[in-house]
Each structure stands twice: as C-alpha cells, then as structure tokens.
Amino acid sequence: MPIVAPSILSSDFTKLEEQIRLVEKGGAEWIHLDIMDGHFVPNLTFGSMLVSAVNKMTDLVLDTHLMIDNPDFFLEDFVKAGADFVTVHYEAVVHLNRTVNRIRELGAKAGVAINPSTPTDVLKEIVSDVDLVLVMSVNPGFGGQEFIDSAYRKLSEVKALIPKGKKVHIEVDGGVDPENASKLVNAGADVLVAGTSIFKSGDIPATVKKLKLA
Ligand code: DX5
Ligand code: ZN
Secondary structure (H helix, E strand, C coil): CCEEEEEHHHCCHHHHHHHHHHHHHHCCCEEEEEEEECCCCCCECCCHHHHHHHHHHCCCEEEEEEECCCHHHHHHHHHHHCCCEEEEEHHHCCCHHHHHHHHHHCCCEEEEEECCCCCHHHHCCCHHHCCEEEEECCCCCCCCCCCCCHHHHHHHHHHHHCCCCCCCEEEEECCCCCCCHHHHHHHCCCEEEECHHHHCCCCHHHHHHHHHCC
C-alpha cells in the first residue's frame, strides 16, 4: 500500500484543521507542504510559520517540498518548524551533497526533487545519501495541472538507481489521482502526493482511501 501525502496547497485554508482531520480519517500518513518563493517557481505560497502551525494541528509526518532558490538559508527554519522530510530541488542547488548532509545534521530526512525536464541520471551520485527522491509529474508551481506521462518511465529509472537493501522513498507529485495511482505504484512510487484530486473531490476521506488502495 502506498503512503498518501495530501498537498494542502489545494485545501480550503479557512478550515485547514478540519481538512487535515478529514485526510487523517481517510488514512493519510503524511501531509505535503508546498513552499514556493516566486523565483524558482512563478508562484508564492507560505513559509515555515505555516509548517509550524500544521505541526501543532497533527501528528502526521510533515513532508516539506521546497520549490525555492537558495534553500540552504531556510533549512534550519523548516526543521525547527517541525518538518520531518525536507526536499530540495536538484535544479535549485549547486552543492547538493552539502545541502543534503546539512538537512540530516539538523535531524530531518533529506529528499531531492527533479523537474519533468531533468533526466534521472543526475541522481546517480546522490541517491545513496538521501531518504527520498521526488519525481515531479508536472512543472512545479501550481496545483491542478495535467499529469506528464514521462513520470512512469522516470519512476522505474529511479527505482533501478537505488542500491539493493537501501530504503529510499520514491515520491510522485503532480496530477496524481485515483485513476493513475496504481500505474504509478507499479512503476515504483511508494509515496503519492495529491492535492486537487483529494481536496476538490467532494469526499476527502474516500479519495484518500482510494489512493491508498492503488
Ligand atoms: C506543484 C506541487 C504539488 C501540487 C500537486 O508544484 O509541488 O505538490 O500541489 O497538486 P495537484 O495534485 O493538484 O497536481
Ligand atoms: Zn509538491
């Protein structure tokens, strides 16, 4: 069964706590938090203050996805705010090994994300040093975009890169819904991020359950 990580980007912020209770009811294990800076991606969302607030609302694992330039400046803030996983973008970091080590030194799990146009080969030297690889199946910046099919192949490629016996989560993010979920799991994903398909579904717990049954 995959881990389901609802992205609160598509939730109703006027009743965030209620919406978190609903994903808990459906059996979600993680909450996905999309941090955008208006530079790395053409959109702005929220920072560590909201992560800290969510941390007070739930015991679920907090999965922070930093779509920001210079993430090194903010790693400590996010870990202090309660982030369990801190994922940075390959495309936004020059000294990726240093950044990943720093996340782990701070006491969090480290992830690396790749955009749809970035080949999986770039992960070869870093995959043994991370806890999670995030394959983007949309161009990061917005919820509700159409799924890009190359993600299936890329998930299988990432799975093949992970050394035998090493536990590295493979997460897919963007356009994930109950229709494509099982194909994504078969391709290698063990963490499904979903925003629109969960929060705009009309039945949040039932949609989380459907994704878990993928
Ligand atoms: C996109 C974000 C995603 C997004 C997913 O930049 O990283 O996490 O919220 O949203 P949906 O599921 O609506 O594509
Ligand atoms: Zn995300």
